[in-house]
Amino acid sequence: MTQDVAQDSTTFGDSTLRGYLDQLAAKVPAPGGGAVAALHAAQGAALVAMVARYTTRAKDAxxxxxxxxxxxxxxxxRERALELADADAAAFTAVGAAYKLPRDTDEQLEARNEAITAALLDAARVPATVVAAADEIVSLAAELLPIGNPNVVTDIGAAADCARAAAASSQLNIAINVASLGTGSAAEFEPVLTAIDELIARADALHGDVVAAIEK
Structure with missing residues (x-):
């Protein structure tokens, strides 16, 4: 039976890969691009850790x-990114639930609008936190490149690519939620949206450095 990582208590960390992909491909609200972004970050972190663990030889003392x-x-x-994947699925589900609230009276309409705003803010804050995770992964990968085991140097580039994908996908998820918020609420996310382009440039540069290292 397929494990439903969005609809029951199964977390992304406990789901099988097939179960996750089946749910991602299914016509269900979550998981979606936000969870994918967080899992990109988790994979990038795992690759950094793997390269570092291969750099524990006597010569690396x-x-x-x-x-x-x-x-x-x-x-x-990696653990934080897995938690963010779960948080994104929950946040997206909450947005859908807020839009389904009744609006037959003025009181209901006001409560619905407040619930939608709160849910959209939460839904934008999760990918914003994913961006922070991606930033850390790129920094760790860049630090690892000159000292890491050269036999697995390509995995440092792959880690940078994962972090880049996490940031770029998060940019989309922040933007779609912010577009439905008022100007005051949206201002909260301007710094992280501005930082994403620089983060992507750093990841691309690191990818280029890895290619250069391979071609030496």
Missing amino acids: EVRPAIDRIIAAADAA
Whole structure:
């Protein structure tokens, strides 16, 4: 039986890969692009941790303190990203529920509007947090590149690509929710939306650095 990661208590971390993909392909409200963005970040963090763990040879003793710190940070980022995937599915479901609230009276309409605004804010805050996770992953990957095991250097580039995808997809998810908010509420997200382009540029540059390292 397919595990429904959006509709029951099964978390993304506990779901099978097939169960997740079946739900992603299904005609259900969640999971969607927001959860995908968070899982991109989780994969990027996992790749960083993997490369770092391959950099624990005797010859790596001099950089071992940095490697151990990167492993701990990447593992923590992976867990946070999985939690954000669950949070995104819950937030998207809450938005749908808010729009379905009754609006037959002025009181009901006011309560519905307040619920929609609150749900949209929550739905935009989750991908904004994913962007922060993606930023950390790019920073960890960039730090790892010059000291990481060169035999798995391509995985550093792959980690940067995952983080880039997480940020770019989150940009879309923030924008669609912000578009339905008032100017005052939307202002909260201007800094993160501005930072995304710079983050993407850093990820692209890191990808290029990895290509250059391969071609040496």
